[in-house]
Amino acid sequence: MPWYKSTRASYYKHLFRNMIVTIIGVSFVPVFLVSFTIYYAFFTAYQEKINDHLMALVENHKKQIDSFLSNRLADILFLSESDSYGQFRDQAVLDANLHSLRNSYGGIFVDLGVVDADGHQVSYAGPFKLSNVNYADALWFKKVMRDQVVVSDVFLGLRGFPHFIVAVRRFEGDLPWVLRATIDFIAFNNMVENIRIGETGFAFILNKEGELQTKPRYNFNPAQGCYGQFLDCSKPITSDIHIDERRDELDNDIIYVTALLKNRDWALVYTQKRSDAMAEMRWAQRISIFIFVFGGISIVAMAFILSWRMVNRIAESDQAKEMMNKQVIESGKLASLGELAAGVAHEINNPVAIMVEEAGWIDDILTEPEYKNNHNIEELQRALKQINTQGKRCKDITTKLLSFARGSGSAIRNMQINEIIEEVITLSSQRAKYANIEMHSTLQPDLPEIRASETEMHQVFLNLVNNAIQAMEKNGGSDRTIHFKSYVRDGKIIVEVTDNGPGIPEAVLGRIFDPFFTTKPVGQGTGLGLSICYGIIRKMNGDIQVKSTVGEGTQFTIIFPIQ
Amino acid sequence: MKPVEGNHPPIRLLLIDDERGFVATLSKRLAKRNVKATQAFSGREGIQILRKADFDVVLLDLKMEDMDGLEVLKIIKIMIPDLPVIMLSGHASEETAHNGMRAGAYDYLTKPYDIQELIDKIASATKSDDE
Structure with a gap:
């Protein structure tokens, strides 16, 4: 039975949920922390690297332009002096x-x-x-x-x-x-325009009035937005190279690198969208997110599968444990009952023996001539006979109690269970015929031998057959059968004894192996038959199980271990 | 009621059992059947009596307080190997009875029994003893 259908489904569901949450939590938290730490460190480093690169680029060009201008000035100066x-x-x-x-x-x-x-x-x-x-x-x-x-x-x-x-x-x-x-x-323009990186990077030169000194790659109005503010007010440019980041009206983060040249008359401005400058970073980011999502899905799936399997295992072992507990309780119950039975047998049988003996003595006395003509003599003899009969019954019960308590003690040897079944069929056939019941068998030939006591095996099968005959006798009907079947399955010998009698009500089914449990009228059954069978089979490390449907019949399955 | 043999001298039987009431009653019933029972209420007492007198057969309870019936049986078999011993098993255990048979007992009975059954076993034990 799968766990989610068991009576403790809510407990297992809870367990399942806890396991998933724990596995996911334990796996995700470190991954999250490590990922974000690495990402942050990497992002910062990469940003710095990009900024440095841009600043170096702009400075380089600034020097180039400065030297171009001063060289041209020097050319003219030289020319003027010539x-x-x-x-x-x-x-x-x-x-x-x-x-x-x-x-x-x-x-x-x-x-x-x-x-x-x-x-x-x-x-x-x-x-x-x-x-x-x-x-x-x-x-x-x-x-x-x-x-x-x-x-x-x-x-x-x-x-x-x-x-x-x-x-x-x-x-x-x-x-x-x-x-x-x-x-x-x-x-001149080409010198500046050559500074271009990525898709959105371009450079231009502004004068102090904020007028363009070069023709930029893209048309824009330098007086608009932040370009104008640049030189005027917002941040007075103090150092030669300055890097800043602004957000434009389209919500793009734009990097500005500014370098002053021509004795601070002009500013070389390089601008690029942050996203463009960090394109490689974006790419890495995208791969990381993909790996992260993929890994996350894997973790969740793994957590689910693992928890599912674990809970299945736990449920299985719980079931096995429960069954074992039941068996332990059952055998413990039988063991203590056995001890009690043995004690009772010893203590009861002796007094009963004396009573029977005394009754016999009275019977002896009644044979004396002086009592011969007593008009009560027949009544007395009947009573004595009854005492004798009931004494014998006590003896039968104590015998059965003792055999239940420690087995009948006949020698254990290797045997073919099929032979026992055939003997039992022979032994019971007369009685079965009388009750109008047919007995037949499907026995697998060449079964492995089992180690058992012959009398005990007889006892077990005779008991089952007797019970079946009694049940069917009582209820009458036609086409009554008792069927024996033997076969090997999973390294064990299985014997099934199936009848199509009245069946055993479910309320009773759980107790039929209990000692002294009987459905027969008082005085007709000891209630020990099946518990003796149970004791014998369990002692051999075998098992006896019963399945029954009222109105359809009963099947006893006996499982023998192969030696 | 059928005595062992009509005019034959009574069979001499030693009855060893610690259940006094039982011994008394059984002795009387045996006497009616031409079996003279000498009573011993313990294993020790039984062995002492055996030393002094001759018997045709011994009826021995398997479970007594002072000595195990099986021990008594073994001693008797050493003293007088040919003396047939019928065991009475009070606690309905065939296993102990089987052990007795192995130790040399002639036969066994479990209590309670039919008196006729006992008489038959005594008769057969003494007859084979005669032969």
Whole structure:
């Protein structure tokens, strides 16, 4: 019977639940703790690594851009020192210089111009028509007049094209003059635009006013959102490299790395979505979650299966223990009853023997001539005979009690149980015929031998047959049979004695092996027959079981161990 | 009631049993059947009587207080090996009786018994003794 159907189902259910919870708890808690510890440590380390990497990247580029700018400035400074103001005013000289610059640096230098102290461009070499242009109001001009050198912000200027200017101021006598060069915006832009990582990483340069100095990869308005605040207020940038993280209006975490360059005039900003920067981390995260979920499912399944099996085992052993307990109680009951029976037999039989003897003596006396004509003589003799008969009955009972208590004591030898069954059938056939009962048998030939006492075996089977005959006699009916069957199963010899008599009511079935239990009228049965059978079979380490259905019949199954 | 033999001298029987009432009654019943029973109420007493007188047969209870019936039987068999001994088993145990048979008893009876059964066994024991 499976445990969930047993009478203690709720107990086992409770046990089952506890086991599952314990197994899952014990397995999950450490996994959780370890996973989260490792995850946290790894996440932090990885984040640091990403930040360091980005900062190194930006710093590297900052240096590159800084050195590009200062080199270009140095180029112009060097150029300005190579010739005099007068020379530079000569268009041909300026053209030649531009030519040699472009030869050396590719298309970086777009044009060259010489501007006098009033802001007039006195000579110009380049693709645009910018001769005699007045730069007096231009921001870069004012700056260069003040600071001697300038790298301007990017602006459209007169040419309507984004560019910036590198200019140096020199003196011709007391009069200052300016040599200026325009740097190709596209060449410069490429330097910045090359900083690109992942899908969302890109870099740009802002000036102090928050205006873009390069053309970023993605269109966005630098004045909007946090870009504008960056340089102004929120966090005054103190160190050269600064890393920060903000959340944009689309709820993306964005990393900003900022480096100041060009004497803190410009800021090189690199931005990337956090999720993009941590793409590898996401991947690892996803695998971990998958393993975690998969492992979790395995643990739960294992907990379920393990608990199920354990509870099954426990229920099985509980059942076995219960059955054993029952047997122990049963045999203990029989043993103590046996001792009592033996004592009673000894103590009762002697007085009964004396009583019978005394009755015999009275009988002897009554044969004397003087009593011969007494009119009560027949009554007295009848009474004495009754005393004698009842005395014999007492003796029968004590004999049975003693054989129940310690067996009848006949020699134990190897024997074929089939032979015993055939003898019993022969012995009972006369009585069975008289009661209109048929006896037959299906015996498996060549059964292994058992070790038993012949008289005990006779006793067992005769008892069963007698009981069956008595039960069927009483109830009459036709087609009454007693069937013997012997066979081997699981290394044991099984003998079944089946009748189709009236059957044994269930209320009685559990007690039929108890000593002194009888359904026969008082004086007709001792109630010891089946308990003696039980005692004999149990003593041989065998077992005797009964199955019965009222109205259909009774089957006794005797199980003998093979020696 | 059938005596052992009509005009024959009575059979001399030694009855050893510690149940005094039983011994007295049985002696009287045997006397009526031409068996003269000498009474002994313990194993020890029985053996002492055996030393002084001759008997045709001994009726010996198996269970007595002073001595086990089987012990008494063994002593009797050493003293007078040819003397037939019929055992009376008071506690209905065939096993003890079987042991007695093995120790050389002539026959055994379990109490209570039919007097005729006893007389038959005595007759057969003494007859074979005569032969």
